[in-house]
Amino acid sequence: MYREPRLLIAGDRAVVIEFGNAVSPEINERVRKLLLRIEKFPIRGVEEAVPTYRSLLIHYNPMLVPLEALRDAVETAVRESMEMPLPKARRVILPTKYGGDRGPDLEYVARYNKLAIEDVIRIHSGTDYLVYMIGFTPGFPYLGELPRSIACPRLSTPRVKVPAGSVGIAGTLTGVYSVDSPGGWRLIGQTPLKLFDEKLDPPSLLRSGDYARFVPTSEEDFKRVESEVRAGKYELEISYLD
């Protein structure tokens, strides 16, 4: 973490407030605190803000706020956000069918790490993962930190189409493909939940600062949940962490 966050110019309508140069929950927390502060005490001219691992991208309208005024307001917000308590984090359960057609790389991940398939499932589903940020495609959560014992490099050639809901591993990250898209992460399973639905507001199931927990399910349960989701009858399992 930097002693003082850096303000970087990202064109004539955005600035980056960068808190550090590492993937860490502490740095990410500072990003989320600043976002929360800006939401609670809006800064004139700020249109929207995008939290990522270690920085907040602030989009502003220079017709409404000159850079100097924005810089002052952001500096104040950064300072005061340090003391801001974050609300209790949501912990969202993602029922997941591991292996088979739904997780074609599960065997490879086990072999790569010299583990049994059951061990990979046990380890992957044995941790709460922090949602660092949403990006890549609408609703795609970047989750960490993946236990090193099941880490695995990306595919050298990405797949042309990865089905929505696929759970993947890339290095020490794990994530869930939110929409059908090309992708190079190792696929170990699939959740029947919709990570992105443009008919909802917010459209993303997960948000920066949530935790996600994968829970292994049978193929039968996968199908049941899938049809409940489709019918709009599925009730998310959410708890709140201190």
Place this chain on the structure above:
Amino acid sequence: MTTIQDLGRFGYRRYGVPVCGGMDSFALRIANALADNSEESACLEMTLHGPTLRALGPCYVALTGADMQPVLNDQRIEMWSAYPMKNGDVLSLQDARRGCRSYMAVSGGFNVPRVLGSRSTYIRGNFGGYEGRVLRRGDILRGEQMSVRSKVRYLGREDIPDYLESPKVKVLIGPQDDFFTEKGIETLLSSEYEVTPESDRMGYRLKGPPIEHSGEPEIISDGVAVGAIQVPGSGMPIVAMRDAQTTGGYPKIANITYVDLEKMAQLRPGDKVKFEQVELEEAHLLLHQYMQQLENLRKKIKERDVAPEFPDEETLLRLQGAIT
């Protein structure tokens, strides 16, 4: 390729939803002004080649952007103008003569549902616009509270932008200029880059002298603003356009200014571009001037609302100031 676009989808980038919207918002805004719409009304964005459209009722349409040589029934008409159409009239657009994108507004705006606050099509996400997709033969578009004017409206010739095939585009260096050598930044600012065929609403992939990184060509993923010039390991720049993903892991050497990104949006494969550095104060000044100019043009368009009904081409050209 034709899609429905408005000014864009704001407030959802934190959920990974790209901003979308018209690539050339100047042309889109003027189309709306000519059609007497509010500036956020939805228009057709037509890329490189325009469609043929038949009016199923009276309407009033405005055309701006790249010259697609429009013909209304049998009469050649001008871009940057608005015309009444009656039931059965056929408007056909051809290849863009210069530039890449044209816009068509209909008085009242196209009536497609708003998705997350916007009518813009997000092609890769399959939502927004007309059923979340590119328009196809046989689609029927509906207007919203269509009003029909009988006069032709137009933008003065002196106010029509020139779409150059090798423009200079202003950039602000950063936010990751420290990921490049001095030579790398110099390369960006002194070379000419060509737009490759792998360019679309998501990104413009450029080809030219490779830009040198000072270390790894990778950052911890962070937010990407529209107009960002990302440089992957190949050293070939990729400009983030309206449908670009909201986060990314390539270092960003610079961002194109808001005003000049529209020049970029009118480039087509094979066109060339040069980048020149500006400081933020100057970019903001230019942005203020641009917004002021838009305001003035809107006023001018309204004041000029005195053209005779349906002038022939010569009369219109005279009105526009092209011939005297």
